[in-house]
Amino acid sequence: MNYAVQIVFTLVCIYPFYYIFIYSVSDPQQALKGLILLPKQLTIVNYTHIFRLDNMLHSFIVSVLRTVIGTILTIACSTWFAYAVTKNELYLRKTIYRFLVITMYFNAGLIPWYLTMKELGLKNNFLLYVLPGAVVAYYVVLLKTFIEQLPQALEESAMIDGAGHLTIFTRVIFPLSMPIVATIAVFASVGQWNTWTDNYFLVSSDNLQTLQLILYNYLTDAQQIVNSSNLQDLNRGLATKISPESIRITITMVVTLPVMLVYPFLQRYFVKGIMLGAIKG
Numbered sequence: 001m002n003y004a005v006q007i008v009f010t011l012v013c014i015y016p017f018y019y020i021f022i023y024s025v026s027d028p029q030q031a032l033k034g035l036i037l038l039p040k041q042l043t044i045v046n047y048t049h050i051f052r053l054d055n056m057l058h059s060f061i062v063s064v065l066r067t068v069i070g071t072i073l074t075i076a077c078s079t080w081f082a083y084a085v086t087k088n089e090l091y092l093r094k095t096i097y098r099f100l101v102i103t104m105y106f107n108a109g110l111i112p113w114y115l116t117m118k119e120l121g122l123k124n125n126f127l128l129y130v131l132p133g134a135v136v137a138y139y140v141v142l143l144k145t146f147i148e149q150l151p152q153a154l155e156e157s158a159m160i161d162g163a164g165h166l167t168i169f170t171r172v173i174f175p176l177s178m179p180i181v182a183t184i185a186v187f188a189s190v191g192q193w194n195t196w197t198d199n200y201f202l203v204s205s206d207n208l209q210t211l212q213l214i215l216y217n218y219l220t221d222a223q224q225i226v227n228s229s230n231l232q233d234l235n236r237g238l239a240t241k242i243s244p245e246s247i248r249i250t251i252t253m254v255v256t257l258p259v260m261l262v263y264p265f266l267q268r269y270f271v272k273g274i275m276l277g278a279i280k281g
Contacts (some may be wrong), residue, residue, distance in 0.1 A: 017256070024253045028246035046250040053218060055209060062126075063193065063211040070130040070192040071185055077134040079181060082143030083169050097144070104137045110201075117202055124205045128198055133191070139184045146180040147173060190259050215251045 023031050027041035050056070084090055085097045108116075122128040150173065158168045174181070196212035203209065 017260070020249055020253050020256070023246065024250040026246075028243045031246060032243055046246050047254075049247070050218075050250050050254060053214075055206060055214060056211070058207070059209045059211045059214045062208060066126075066129040066210060067189050067192040070133060071188040073130050073134050074136060074139065074188040074192075075181055075184055078136055078139040078184065079143055079174060079177065080169065081135050082140045083147055083165075083173055085140070086144055086147050087165065097140075100135075100137050100140060104141075114201055117198075123202045124208065126208060128202055129192070129195075129210075132198075133188070136188070139187065142180055142184065143177065146177055150176055186262060189262055193259055194255075212255060215255055218247070218251060 019035065022035055022037075022039040024046050025042055025044065026035060026039040027043055028046065030040035033040075081100075085093050085100075087093065090096070117123060117128060117132070122131065154172050154176075155168050158172055163171070194212060196210060196216060199208070199210045199213045
């Protein structure tokens, strides 16, 4: 009975993603008649129209760079910060940590955030995508809790051999923290990939537009895209006509697929890391 319930629940969770996929690779006109398990008249015409839109390739590269650089920077800074606040030698260690935790509960609001980013020179600047999230309070809490559970004897042994804090962190602490680091990597990469509000409010340059914002704009203008694409296909003598629903579904698939590909590689660390990092939290 347990297996049966779990299998049904798993299928319920998977089916919406599967439905989006088969809809996106089905003939747009046939898909309007309804789909259940299999695509109708397999085609990639929807993806062809999406990737033919203006600035798609460049915005995809910007989003990938944002995700990769932002995730690496978040892991490096948050991990080092978490290690630092576990050391008694750090002056005002508890005060610094408490101020960090406070940011999880209180937010200044949109206007102060906008003014701060503008005064820091991050408007129309790629650093806007990676610097504000370099240290995240929630990640630091998980990392700090995990690091505190590591045997103190490991650090003491390294100190006896003459290692400093930086060497201990890079050679001992960080390698042993890979389960929780992988968990943070999943959170950070998904967050970076999905975020578009900073682009919306602070970036007007076409060279810094992210894929998410462009697709969001296209999502709201699906009917206009359909009319334009169908007219172009008619001029080329092509018979296939796309629909607003197929455009929206395909855009959803394009944005979702990279995130779905991240999880299988880090899944074996994810559950272990989140549990170990939250025992004392």
